[in-house]
Amino acid sequence: MPEPSADLGSVPPDAILSLAKVCKSYGEREALKEVSLAIRPGEFVALLGPNGAGKSTMFQLLTGLFNADTGTIRVCGHDIRRSPVAALASIGVVFQQTTLDMDLSVEANLVFHCRLHGIGGRESSRRIAAALERLGLAPRAHEPVRALSGGNRRKVELARAQLHQPAVLLMDEPTVGLDPASRRQLLDEVLALRSGGAAVLWATHLVEEAEEADRVVVLHAGKVLADGPPEALRRAVGRATLAEAFLGMTGGRERAAAEPPPAPT
Amino acid sequence: MRLAHALLALQAVASREMAKFVRQGGRFASALVRPLLWLVVFAAGFQNVFGVSIIPPYDTYIPYQVYIVPGLLGMVLLFNGMQSSLAMVYDREMGVMRLLLTAPLPRWYLLLAKLLAGTLLSVLQAYVFLIIAALFGVTVPWIGWLQALPVLVLSGMMLGALGLLLSVQIRQLENFAGTMNFVIFPMFFLSPALYPLWKLEESGAAVIHLIARWNPFTHAVEAIRFALYGQVAPLSLAVVGGCLVAFFLLATWGYDPQRGMLKRTGKPG
Numbered sequence: 241m242p243e244p245s246a247d248l249g250s251v252p253p254d255a256i257l258s259l260a261k262v263c264k265s266y267g268e269r270e271a272l273k274e275v276s277l278a279i280r281p282g283e284f285v286a287l288l289g290p291n292g293a294g295k296s297t298m299f300q301l302l303t304g305l306f307n308a309d310t311g312t313i314r315v316c317g318h319d320i321r322r323s324p325v326a327a328l329a330s331i332g333v334v335f336q337q338t339t340l341d342m343d344l345s346v347e348a349n350l351v352f353h354c355r356l357h358g359i360g361g362r363e364s365s366r367r368i369a370a371a372l373e374r375l376g377l378a379p380r381a382h383e384p385v386r387a388l389s390g391g392n393r394r395k396v397e398l399a400r401a402q403l404h405q406p407a408v409l410l411m412d413e414p415t416v417g418l419d420p421a422s423r424r425q426l427l428d429e430v431l432a433l434r435s436g437g438a439a440v441l442w443a444t445h446l447v448e449e450a451e452e453a454d455r456v457v458v459l460h461a462g463k464v465l466a467d468g469p470p471e472a473l474r475r476a477v478g479r480a481t482l483a484e485a486f487l488g489m490t491g492g493r494e495r496a497a498a499e500p501p502p503a504p505t
Numbered sequence: 506m507r508l509a510h511a512l513l514a515l516q517a518v519a520s521r522e523m524a525k526f527v528r529q530g531g532r533f534a535s536a537l538v539r540p541l542l543w544l545v546v547f548a549a550g551f552q553n554v555f556g557v558s559i560i561p562p563y564d565t566y567i568p569y570q571v572y573i574v575p576g577l578l579g580m581v582l583l584f585n586g587m588q589s590s591l592a593m594v595y596d597r598e599m600g601v602m603r604l605l606l607t608a609p610l611p612r613w614y615l616l617l618a619k620l621l622a623g624t625l626l627s628v629l630q631a632y633v634f635l636i637i638a639a640l641f642g643v644t645v646p647w648i649g650w651l652q653a654l655p656v657l658v659l660s661g662m663m664l665g666a667l668g669l670l671l672s673v674q675i676r677q678l679e680n681f682a683g684t685m686n687f688v689i690f691p692m693f694f695l696s697p698a699l700y701p702l703w704k705l706e707e708s709g710a711a712v713i714h715l716i717a718r719w720n721p722f723t724h725a726v727e728a729i730r731f732a733l734y735g736q737v738a739p740l741s742l743a744v745v746g747g748c749l750v751a752f753f754l755l756a757t758w759g760y761d762p763q764r765g766m767l768k769r770t771g772k773p774g
Contacts, residue, residue, distance in 0.1 A: 303603070303607045304606075304607065304762060305603065305606060305607065305762060306762045307762045324612075325506070325609045325610060325611060326609070328607055328608065328609040329609035331607070333603075333607055335600060335603055335604075337600040338600060339599075339600040339601055339603050339604040341521070341601060343524075343525075343528060344521070344524065348524075351517070352517050352521055353604070354513075355513040355514055355516060355517030356513075356514050356517055356604075356605070356608035356610070357510075357608065357609060358507060358509065358510030358513055358514070358609075359513075360509070360513045
C-alpha cells in the first residue's frame with residue numbers, strides 16, 4: 241500500500257496517466273501549483289477537493305483544452321502537449337457541464353461521437369447498441385436527449401465516453417445535480433469498469449464518493465495535500481472518518497478552528 | 506490522421522450542421538427573404554435612379570436587378586458565414602465545443618471541418634437564391650451557374666473563415682448584434698454589391714472608395730460577378746484566396762491552446 245503523500249514527484253513506470261509538477265496560472269491567479277499524480281490501469285482514483293480547488297483546471301489540462309504553463313502530462317506514454325491527438329484518443333471524458341446536443345436523439349449523439357473518433361459503419365452501430373443495452377437505455381435510443389432525465393443524460397454521456405474504448409476515463413464532478421439514486425447508479429457503473437482494466441479519475445467534492453475509491457487525491461487551493469487509500473488518509477491525520485480528515489485538511493482555517501486540532505499520529 | 510477517420514469526422518460535423526439548419530426553418534426563410542427584399546423591392550424602386558453603364562463583365566446595358574444579383578449572392582454567403590460563427594459561440598456556451606476540441610484530430614482539421622460544413626450550407630443557399638431570382642425573371646447565363654460554383658465555394662469559405670476568426674473574440678451570443686453593425690453592414694455597403702465602385706469615386710468619396718477597394722467582400726462580389734458571366738477576375742480571386750488563408754490561420758491560432766486568445770479568459774467552452 242503506497243504511503244499517503246509519498247514522493248509526489250516521481251512517476252511509477254506502469255502509470256497510464258501522469259501529471260508531473262504541473263503548474264497553471266490564469267493571469268495572477270495560480271490555479272495549479274506543482275501538481276503531480278499518477279494513475280495505474282484498473283485504478284479508480286477520486287480527486288477530492290472543495291469548489292475552486294483546481295479540479296476543473298486540471299481537467300482542462302488533461303483534455304488538452306489548455307496547456308500547462310510548466311510540467312508534463314502523459315496519457316499512455318503520450319505527452320499531451322507534443323502529441324495531443326494520440327493522447328486524446330486514449331481518453332474518455334464526461335464533462336461537468338453537459339455536452340450533449342439536446343435536440344438530437346440519444347443515438348445521433350453517440351453516432352456523432354463515434355465518427356469524431358473514426359469509428360464508422362457497422363462497428364459504430366454495434367458498439368452503440370451494446371452500450372445502450374448495458375445501461376438500460378436501448379428503448380430510448382431514438383428519443384431526443386431533451387426528453388431524458390438528468391440521470392439518464394449522464395448515463396448517455398458515460399456510454400459515449402466509453403465508445404472508443406479509452407484506457408482512461410475522466411469524470412469531472414459527474415454527479416452534480418443528480419438525485420441520490422442516480423448518483424449511486426452512476427458511481428456503481430463506473431466502479432464496475434475497473435474489472436475491465438480502465439483507469440478512472442473521478443473529481444468530486446463529496447467525501448462519500450471518494451470513500452469508494454482505491455485512492456484519494458486531496459486537492460486544495462491548487463495543491464495536492466494528500467494522496468493515498470481513503471483509510472490511510474484518515475489514519476494519517478488521526479481522524480475517525482475521511483470526511484473529518486478532509487475537513488481538517490482543507491476545511492479552511494475558519495471551519496477547522498471550531499474543531500480540535502488533529503491528534504499527532 | 507487517417508483519411509477514413511478525417512472523412513468520418515467531416516461527415517459528422519457536416520450532418521450535425523445540416524440537421525441544425527433543417528431544424529431552424531426560420532433561418533432558411535430569412536436567409537432567402539433578405540436578399541429577395543433587396544432584389545424585388547429595393548431594386549424595383551431604385552432601378553431608374555441608378556443608371557449602370559457598361560462595365561466588365563457586362564457587354565450591354567443591364568437592368569439594375571441584374572446588377573445586384575452577384576452582390577446579393579455575396580450577402581447570402583456573408584450572412585451564413587457570420588451565422589456559423591454565431592453557432593460556434595453557441596456551441597462554446599453549451600459545452601458542445603469541448604466535445605469537438607477533445608476529439609483525437611488536429612485542431613486545425615476540426616476547424617476546417619466546421620468551415621467546410623458552413624460553406625456547404627452557404628453555397629446551397631446561394632443556389633436556392635439564384636433559382637428564386639430566376640423565377641422572378643432575373644437570370645444569369647447558363648455558363649454562370651456552373652462557373653460560379655468554385656467561386657461561391659471559395660468566397661463562402663473566406664467569409665466563413667472570417668466568422669471563425671470573429672468567434673474567437675465574441676464571448677457571448679448577444680454580441681451578434683454588434684457583429685451585424687460592425688462587420689456585416691460595413692462590408693456590404695463598402696462594396697460593389699449595390700453600386701459599381703466608380704460611382705463612389707465619381708462622387709468624390711475618395712476615402713470610402715479606397716476602403717471599399719481593400720474590402721475582401723468587394724473582391725468576393727467581383728469574383729462572383731465575373732464568374733456568373735463566364736469570365737475570370739484574377740485579382741479578386743487572389744485576394745479572396747489570400748484572405749481565406751490568412752483568416753483561417755489566424756482563427757487556428759486563436760483556438761490554439763498554447764498561444765491563443767482563449768488562453769486569456771480561461772474559457773475554452
